[in-house]
Amino acid sequence: MSAPLAERMRPRTLEEYIGQQHLVGEGAVLRKMIDAGRISSFILWGPPGVGKTTLAQIIAHQLETPFYTLSAVTSGVKDVRDVIERAKSGRFFNQASPILFIDEIHRFSKSQQDSLLGAVEKGVVTLIGATTENPSFEVIRPLLSRCQLYVLKSLEKEDLMTLLERAVSTDVELKKRHIELKETAAMLRYSGGDARKLLNILELVVESAGEGDVVITDEMTVESLQQNPLAYDKDGEMHYDIISAFIKSIRGSDPDAALYWMARMIEGGEDPQFIARRLLISAAEDIGLANPNALLLANAAFDAVMKLGWPEGRIPLAEAVVYLAASPKSNSAYLGIDTALGIVKETGNQPVPLHLRNAPTSLMKKLGYSDGYKYAHDYDGHFVEQQYMPDELKTTRIWHAQHSPSEEKLYQQMLKCWKERYKEE
Structure with a gap:
């Protein structure tokens, strides 16, 4: 029986590899290391089907070094230690370190990740991890600090x-x-x-x-x-389509659809933490200041899933899903931080106004640090008008209220404090 087309078409060399030119194109960071014949440990973060496993295999082939692979889904601490021992015994003098490729490294437990630390630090193996999840949430800090992080993009x-x-x-x-x-x-x-x-x-x-x-x-x-709605999805990537439908159903205030898509994920064997994490993101991004309790409830649901396990964990998840979907929506905070980040990138490091600076030394006091600062609690209503933005940005507006019932109270407070500055056009 012939192998699937995707396997038959798997690239064997960098010349055959498609996409990710920011990493493997001429002069790019990974290409330079590969051409030099030495690579350091790194983690590849990107969506499914963009070439993470393939790239690791090509690197091992080009460097002519032993290649060991583990799946975080099926491997335990003992499997990790066995591979490390084999890597030690099979290494020749002056040869590049064997490559240990760990697929779905975000599913490794803390103890499994701890068991890698010594071997990675001493160069017994060069670790290449692949993940579809943000490594800063899923990979322990000591291991993350020993690895470079490279982001792979969806193919154009x-x-x-x-x-x-x-x-x-x-x-x-x-x-x-x-x-x-x-x-x-x-x-x-x-x-x-x-x-x-x-x-x-x-x-x-x-x-x-x-x-x-x-x-x-x-x-x-x-x-x-x-x-054949499932036939083209032989490796289970459909859950990325379903999670998209799930989040959009919550954003669109349809609890029925949100529960349906969550049920599809549950029946498909999705990791409950994956679902819970998406609820946290949705609570912050889509409900936001329209109902700040949504984030608290989503976080409580995440904790409950961790404590209850499965299948009982489905109940607090369902509670959070219905609450988020039925809540009023606002993305003003989400838009606000993105606007602020854009301003920072465009205007650079604007100086902090002198009256806002700390003055722990007499020299700083002489230079005017903290001079003229007004302590808000000394004034009626715990507010006094003064400049908090850098001089060049002092009239810049970033946060714009979206006037849901909850957010309207915040907006009215800003109007009371700042008057004309917060009046919308």
């Missing part, structure tokens, strides 16, 4: 088209079929920038076409996927 349309054209023209099985890519928009849309998903879709569409030549159209793609 041009990358995906290159992959499709290469597949139909070079794959040993597809070459036999005389395939014409007449329309590709549907395939690209359903793939979501995921190379593996795109090749799975292509393989499914070709198989659905029957014998003979194949002319691929968008209508043909949609029909094939509707008939």
